[in-house]
Amino acid sequence: MLKELKAISKELLKTKRVDVILAYKRASDGVSAMPCFIFEEKDIDKMILDSYCVYNLSNYIKDFPDKKIGIVAKACDIKSIIVLLQENQLKRADVVIMGIECHGVIDEKRLCPGERPVQDIGFNEKCRSCKSPLPAFCDYLLKEEEERGKTGRASEGDGYASIRKLEAKSPAERLKFWEEEFSRCIRCYACRQVCPLCYCPKCVADQTDLAWFSRASNLKGNMSWNVVRAIHMAGRCVACGECERACPVGIPLMELNKKIEKDVKELFGYEAGADAEQKPLFTCFDKKDPEDFVK
Numbered sequence: 001m002l003k004e005l006k007a008i009s010k011e012l013l014k015t016k017r018v019d020v021i022l023a024y025k026r027a028s029d030g031v032s033a034m035p036c037f038i039f040e041e042k043d044i045d046k047m048i049l050d051s052y053c054v055y056n057l058s059n060y061i062k063d064f065p066d067k068k069i070g071i072v073a074k075a076c077d078i079k080s081i082i083v084l085l086q087e088n089q090l091k092r093a094d095v096v097i098m099g100i101e102c103h104g105v106i107d108e109k110r111l112c113p114g115e116r117p118v119q120d121i122g123f124n125e126k127c128r129s130c131k132s133p134l135p136a137f138c139d140y141l142l143k144e145e146e147e148r149g150k151t152g153r154a155s156e157g158d159g160y161a162s163i164r165k166l167e168a169k170s171p172a173e174r175l176k177f178w179e180e181e182f183s184r185c186i187r188c189y190a191c192r193q194v195c196p197l198c199y200c201p202k203c204v205a206d207q208t209d210l211a212w213f214s215r216a217s218n219l220k221g222n223m224s225w226n227v228v229r230a231i232h233m234a235g236r237c238v239a240c241g242e243c244e245r246a247c248p249v250g251i252p253l254m255e256l257n258k259k260i261e262k263d264v265k266e267l268f269g270y271e272a273g274a275d276a277e278q279k280p281l282f283t284c285f286d287k288k289d290p291e292d293f294v295k
Contacts, residue, residue, distance in 0.1 A: 009021050
């Protein structure tokens with residue numbers, strides 16, 4: 001699969017179909033993977049593909065305005081690209097998607113020095129709810145030559161099991177849970193910076209002239225920031241898990257995002273990034289939507 005990826009990438013650059021390729025290379029520790037931006041054919045040999053390729057590379061698309069972009073993307077990453085297309089942040093003609101078969105990536109927070117099999121490290125939790133290792137929306141589909149045994153995907157089960165446990169708690173218990181979690185927030189905004197769908201020229205959190213909420217790192221300000229951001233991601237979050245991965249204090253941000261995702265599915269039958277032909281959820285309405293305001 002890697003050999004085929006390199007061949008396609010070389011051809012894309014050679015024919016000038018793309019100006020840059022967003023891919024993965026080995027990090028300086030010799031084990032983990034990191035994003036790399038390839039502009040010349042001679043650098044293609046840096047590319048790697050394995051279960052250490054955790055990052056959602058679509059976050060870097062906004063760093064290359066007016067460029068033709070080739071991107072290596074897993075099925076979950078491609079959902080982000082679809083939302084960017086739906087929201088007119090990207091033109092389809094400006095991106096070449098090289099979709100790769102993925103059976104799961106490592107849980108980076110359990111990564112220790114030294115190379116170990118992914119089975120020893122453990123798969124990322126987001127991989128358990130992955131429906132298919134094959135991207136459905138791409139220009140090139142790269143599949144593994146041999147079948148893999150171990151996979152991070154769950155063959156069955158409830159993808160919202162942890163959310164249902166949280167829903168079963170009383171409002172007071174849920175409030176206490178989130179107050180304890182958000183009290184640890186240091187307002188570093190790593191969740192915002194790593195999110196491919198946080199592209200506002202000026203974030204509401206940075207506004208000082210008519211500030212929407214406190215910028216202080218205290219419970220009140222932290223609650224406001226995290227809840228406002230979660231609502232902003234409603235109907236848009238594709239559950240790539242990058243926000244939670246990047247959080248330096250380990251706040252379970254995906255619990256909040258998945259709760260909203262679950263509600264959106266149940267209320268509107270909508271899944272972010274599932275269909276490139278769909279209109280964004282909150283730019284249209286259906287007469288069958290709940291509540292009387294649509295009638």
